[in-house]
Amino acid sequence: MPSQRRRRLRACLTLLPRFDAGKALGTLGEHGVTVFAGVPTVFSRLLRQPDRDAYDVSRLRVSLSGGAAMPVQVLHDFQAAFDCVVLEGYGMSETSPVASFNPLQAGPKPGSVGIPIRGVEMRVVDNGAEVPQGDTGEIAIRGHNVIKGYWQRGDRHRDPGRLVLHRGPRPGRPGRILLDRRTDE
Structure with a gap:
């Protein structure tokens, strides 16, 4: 019977004490962040950051949004500006904290x-x-x-x-x- 090799994944969680769009973009670039999570307001503020093109966020692959419904235009604009997939989910404290999510394999479904x-x-x-x-x-x-x-x-x-x-x-x-x-x- 062939042996199965387990692939070990490593991750690092990077937190900011208070949200600032410029500092967030700097952190994404400095730490080579590949997965980013936030609420729709954060996505909007990152989009509106005047010098956002000065930051290297090329390693960013997937962004996860929750906490409120993401405006479809913000989702499309963020995907275009940051060249990454944005997936939305739903949950609350009472569901510890997630109940539904758009799976990565199926891709984003704006508005869902x-x-x-x-x-x-x-x-x-x-x-x-x-x-x-x-x-x-x-x-x-x-x-x-x-x-x-x-x-x-x-x-x-x-x-x-x-x-x-x-x-x-x-x-x-x-x-x-x-x-x-x-x-x-």
């Missing part, structure tokens, strides 16, 4: 927060019933990563492992979710 990660089920519902494709509703999430409840707030979360929190998403194709906005429930 992707497909549920392994072990997670997501549906778009209205009053508990799944909505037809293209309609809006609430995201219902069930999985191993959903919180069991809130500290000293047993009334808030009665069904551990299931969560309905966001209003406005609509099911996309194929099995992808398009997120419009978050409610303040």
